[in-house]
Amino acid sequence: MAMSELQALLDAAVDAIIVIDDRGAITTFNAAAERLFGYAAAEVLGKPVDLLMPEPYHSEHRGYIDRYLSTGEPRIIGVGREVLGRRASGETFPIALSVGEVHGTSCRSFVGIIRDLSAQKAAEMRTRSLEGRLAHVGRFDLMGEMTAGIAHEINQPLSAIATYAQAARRILERDQPAMTMLIDVCRKIDEQALRAGRVIENLRKFIRKQDVRTESLDVNAVVKDILNLVNADAHAEGIRVTTKYGNNLATVRANEIQLQQVLLNLTRNAVDAMRGTLNKDLGIEIETQRGSDGGVQITVADHGPGVSSHLGEAIFHPFVTTKLEGLGVGLAISRTIVQSCGGTLNYRDNPAGGAVFAVHLPSAEDDDSERQQEEAAAEG
Amino acid sequence: MTIVSDNKKKPLQKDSPLVYLVDDDDAIRDSLSLLLRSVGLEHAVFSSAAEFLEAYDGDQHSCLVTDIRMPGLSGLELQQRLNEERAYVPVIFITGHGDVPMAVNAMKSGAADFIQKPFRDQDLLDRIHKALARDNETRKWRAQEKAIRERLALLTPREVEVMQRVVKGQANKVIAMDLGVSQRTVELHRARVMHKLKMRSLADLVSAVGKINEIDGARPSGTATAQ
Numbered sequence: 046m047a048m049s050e051l052q053a054l055l056d057a058a059v060d061a062i063i064v065i066d067d068r069g070a071i072t073t074f075n076a077a078a079e080r081l082f083g084y085a086a087a088e089v090l091g092k093p094v095d096l097l098m099p100e101p102y103h104s105e106h107r108g109y110i111d112r113y114l115s116t117g118e119p120r121i122i123g124v125g126r127e128v129l130g131r132r133a134s135g136e137t138f139p140i141a142l143s144v145g146e147v148h149g150t151s152c153r154s155f156v157g158i159i160r161d162l163s164a165q166k167a168a169e170m171r172t173r174s175l176e177g178r179l180a181h182v183g184r185f186d187l188m189g190e191m192t193a194g195i196a197h198e199i200n201q202p203l204s205a206i207a208t209y210a211q212a213a214r215r216i217l218e219r220d221q222p223a224m225t226m227l228i229d230v231c232r233k234i235d236e237q238a239l240r241a242g243r244v245i246e247n248l249r250k251f252i253r254k255q256d257v258r259t260e261s262l263d264v265n266a267v268v269k270d271i272l273n274l275v276n277a278d279a280h281a282e283g284i285r286v287t288t289k290y291g292n293n294l295a296t297v298r299a300n301e302i303q304l305q306q307v308l309l310n311l312t313r314n315a316v317d318a319m320r321g322t323l324n325k326d327l328g329i330e331i332e333t334q335r336g337s338d339g340g341v342q343i344t345v346a347d348h349g350p351g352v353s354s355h356l357g358e359a360i361f362h363p364f365v366t367t368k369l370e371g372l373g374v375g376l377a378i379s380r381t382i383v384q385s386c387g388g389t390l391n392y393r394d395n396p397a398g399g400a401v402f403a404v405h406l407p408s409a410e411d412d413d414s415e416r417q418q419e420e421a422a423a424e425g
Numbered sequence: 426m427t428i429v430s431d432n433k434k435k436p437l438q439k440d441s442p443l444v445y446l447v448d449d450d451d452a453i454r455d456s457l458s459l460l461l462r463s464v465g466l467e468h469a470v471f472s473s474a475a476e477f478l479e480a481y482d483g484d485q486h487s488c489l490v491t492d493i494r495m496p497g498l499s500g501l502e503l504q505q506r507l508n509e510e511r512a513y514v515p516v517i518f519i520t521g522h523g524d525v526p527m528a529v530n531a532m533k534s535g536a537a538d539f540i541q542k543p544f545r546d547q548d549l550l551d552r553i554h555k556a557l558a559r560d561n562e563t564r565k566w567r568a569q570e571k572a573i574r575e576r577l578a579l580l581t582p583r584e585v586e587v588m589q590r591v592v593k594g595q596a597n598k599v600i601a602m603d604l605g606v607s608q609r610t611v612e613l614h615r616a617r618v619m620h621k622l623k624m625r626s627l628a629d630l631v632s633a634v635g636k637i638n639e640i641d642g643a644r645p646s647g648t649a650t651a652q
Contacts, residue, residue, distance in 0.1 A: 208456035211546035215463035
């Protein structure tokens, strides 16, 4: 086949085709590649192919080739995978890359066939965000339904307290206030305050009772499960989400749905906190790591305004909220759930600005060994 | 029912105001009762709509303060029942957080007012006084209505016809032409109508007959005053 004929064939291909030599220098760059990456062939021929890659591929690509050349073990060759490409404009975009080795030429070379996945990924993202929103509605219902009920139950004693107090004031304004009546009113106000307290207490009991089946959970897996939903929430607001998973974490004993609720609640709060800030690109970090006692710590950090110090621990109290439309029960319920697993949920300021919520859960393995010890002790 | 009055010696006069209070929550009922007592408003409290309906006296000058959410008959159903029985007691609904749309519907079907819990005592008291004033108007009018209807029965068919045209704003000349009588005859009919109904001015006549027409027009199987 003549050289020009080969070039015509390459240029007719819909997918971008790039050939590199064993040093990673570009030797062929077809018309589709020019369109996709925004470079003319003449600009890139002879240049290292990592030019077309964002970090971390950009710095590591040389290493990939060397490793293959020395070990002969293919990682990507013959397989193909989804990676990111970088256009001349600096914009990164998702691509499907398949790489083959070209034999029979004087030196070893590799051919990459590249398909643009931008449109496909955008569609996937839309679907995912839709799914996410649906799930979000579902999640909201669980807590929302409960809160609507509590709102009514709390409103009743509150109304009574307000009315008793107002009546008492009117009685006090009389020339000769009826003291016995006022004492009675104070007692009734007290009763109603306790009634409101019982509503909260019952709610806590309800949450503790609700679906108590616990299982050994891999925290990283739980975080990965909810990541789609978190991303859907965050990406809708243009907020980046990064994750850092700890290695060799202990399993924890909890109810999976409840733990998901807690984490979604925290990430949702983080998204709410970052909405309208200028730090959206700093994003939200979700990190799992080994706790000092062998348990697992999950932190959700944001770069929003943080929690003002005068609120302090109060943010975990029911009906304390910094949101305009919040009911202030999310953190209270979350803490109750975490505590029912023997864990803690705490707040600290993010040194980089913003809020950090840390869930700490004890290791389920300790639990098991303790139980075994107890059982052994009981037998002995 | 419990009638709470600071003046227990005298029986309640029909024309002195009474607040009917209906709420299933003991504490809300008790605290509202105390509030009304602290301002010297006579009131009767009930824990259910059924209990209230049993005791309700249509002749009593009153207004009704009721919770909107209640087991059994709800506040809205109670209002409906009162409408059906042509009991014109003004209603103030006490609503919870999520009940506002419900309350708006209630307003459309003729409720006096609604107030959301928890509320300021003065807001409720203002609404109660407004409702009682409205009830007073209604009661005055209803006494008047009874008298006017009795007098209307004394009119001849021709007088009724002339009266309805006058109320519609037709001039004597037009009425005379339409009915094929002299203008003088129309003037005579008109004078007799004013005399028999004991109306002092055309404005009084228009307002009174207008209201009665409105009531009769709204009544499905109404007995029309004229035609």
